[in-house]
Amino acid sequence: MATTFEHDSERLPLNAFAEKAYLDYAMYVILDRALPHIGDGLKPVQRRIVYAMSELGLSAVSKPKKAARTVGDVIGKFHPHGDSACYEAMVIMAQPFTYRYPLIDGQGNWGTADDPKSFAAMRYTESRLTAYAATLLSELDQGTVDWQPNFDGTLDEPETLPARLPNVLLNGGTGIAVGMATDIPPHNIREVVDATIHLLHNPDADVDALIEHLPAPDFPTGAEIITPATEIRQLYATGNGQIRVRATYTVESGEVVINELPYQTSGAKVLEQIAAQMTAKKLPMVSDLRDESDHENPTRLVIVPRSNRVDIEAMMAHLFATTGLEKNVRVNLNVIGLDGAPKVKNLRDLLSEWLTYRTNTVTRRLEHRLDAVTDRLHILEGLLVAYLNIDEVIHIIRTEDEPKPVMMDRFSITDVQADAILNLRLRHLMKLEEFKIRGEQEELEDERAKLEAILGSKAKLNRLIADELTADAEQYGDDRRSALVERNQAKALSEADLMPSENITVVLSREGWIRSAKGHDVDAMGMNYRTGDEYLADAPGRSNETLIVVDSTGRSYSMAAHKLPSARGQGEPLTGSLSPADGARFVGVAIGGEDLTCVLASTAGNGFATTLADMASKQKSGKATLTPGKGATALAPTTVAGDDPEVCVVTTAGQLLCLSLEELPKLAKGKGNKLIALKAGEAVVAIQAVSGDQTLVIHSGKRHMTLKPAERDAYRGPRASRGKRLPRGFTQVQRLSRQS
Incomplete structure (x- = not known):
């Protein structure tokens, strides 16, 4: 005979049960684990640790006891969770680089700023409460708070501690609950008290009035707060935002000494980041790194510049932008209010x-x-x-x-x-x-x-x-540690800026092979070229400057000058890096700073002035800069340098015209204006920009002719004029160049 059992039970659909169970779990995590209470600024585990230590008689003047003793009392009487999690919460309250005003005075290894979790096991460490902890406990036995049974109903514990100060702002804290989180930065006691007293006497005071007394957070590790005042005001008005914190440094005997790091930043990690850039040859201005931190100087990171010519401000701006020397600290003023509900509150509320x-x-x-x-x-x-x-x-x-x-x-x-x-x-x-x-x-x-x-x-x-x-x-109270300073946004140096700056000469062959020779005193025409190839153009510059290549269709391309192959060989074909249109050939190169003026012209006699920045293109296919016109091709570009520049234009008929650069239009792209008058069947052979103290060199076969500034008077004329014919023997010009 089958036996039936009767028992009380409740039948629920699975989705309803799962929803209720998850919501119960979520509320438990929010209210009893992750978020601090506005009254004492503590999470339940922190409150229980502090209360248990006070019950053990571990005041600031008592003899410390093993941390394991405290953890045992906490998890045995009030907080039935893992001992490691409880001990870690205890460690955080003892770390002077985490808490602005630590609640626990720890003896032994309680972690370091470089590795906050490197603390020793609780069987090795000892602890007691700090004097500041008395602000949470001194009124506990004076009927100030409500009490509740512990988890097994054998003891009572305080629901909150009677904090004499707004500890929720002073030490702050972080926590991740279900669907919400909290990130409250630490603040300075004196500033918080001033703002609180002002609000006490002026209940209608707004956020603007309060931030006159409480301008920003105050981190235990110091460093500079560089967030603009308007953004901090918005942060306190909404309860959400970010605080940007930057390391501070001094210069001692030419070496950069970093003495304060942003909140929760590891100095060892920063040195690793800098060292990685040095290994990748992306930080040529730094020659050495040292960590000289000790007991007297908790943070002392030394960066040694390669020479006294290094721009330290630019170097540090790059490091601020690319390493942990500058960071954003998230702020989310989410706390459990007096009504028992979590909410993001602004400073006034x-x-x-x-x-x-x-x-x-x-x-x-x-x-x-x-x-x-x-x-x-x-x-x-x-x-x-x-x-x-x-x-x-x-x-x-x-x-x-x-x-x-x-x-x-x-x-x-x-x-x-x-x-x-x-x-x-x-x-x-x-x-x-x-x-x-x-x-x-x-x-x-x-x-x-x-x-x-x-x-x-x-x-x-x-x-x-x-x-x-x-x-x-x-x-x-004590003085503010984090200075409020207005700084420009840190900007990382470009790849070109990080490269060593040295003189180079870029050489281009007629078949489109390119290479780079060190120095400016280079015989480009006398170099060794591949069979069937020969010299076409060269351009002196520096290895960290912008390199522009122009093809016959008027398209311009950018290249990294420091990545060019050495002139010890025959170079590499440009088609390996660039993608010109079918039938296009490369006609010239230009190198210099982004603002350097460059003149572009076509064989049809039209041209204009532009800058290397306008010609730059990150696309392999380049950009259409010059429009040569039907049947015409682009000429080799010429850069402008020096005072009183003029542009010299020579035609296939041997006509030479020298006109002022000011007569040329300044365009980013286009066809330009007519430079010289041409007759039917004529074309422009070359152009060359020269300054008022440079000599123009005219190349015709193996012969060359020089025209000093005064000798060019005969060839000067207005734009679009005919110019003057060159002497016999120089009517077939191949190219123009200049000499200083």
């Missing part, structure tokens, strides 16, 4: 709500003390009755079987007063004791009057709160 918490705490403390004073005065009244009737009291006690009700009836005293009389010791029956009772009565009456006055006056209560905040700020 956060401080206002904390003031509500503090006002309630102080009120409960005063009421608790008032009740104690009233109860003591009540007992003192009964004791005074006993001293005034001491003989009769003794007689009643000696003769009556139940003296308590007799005394209550005889002297009209309460049950509590009668118990106090019966508990008196014989040695307290001296005559002097009456004077002590009256003196204590007077003191307590004065204290009761003061307590009632404070509780009955909002202004006096606010004054008391402000005075206590000021006293704590004076006791535990």
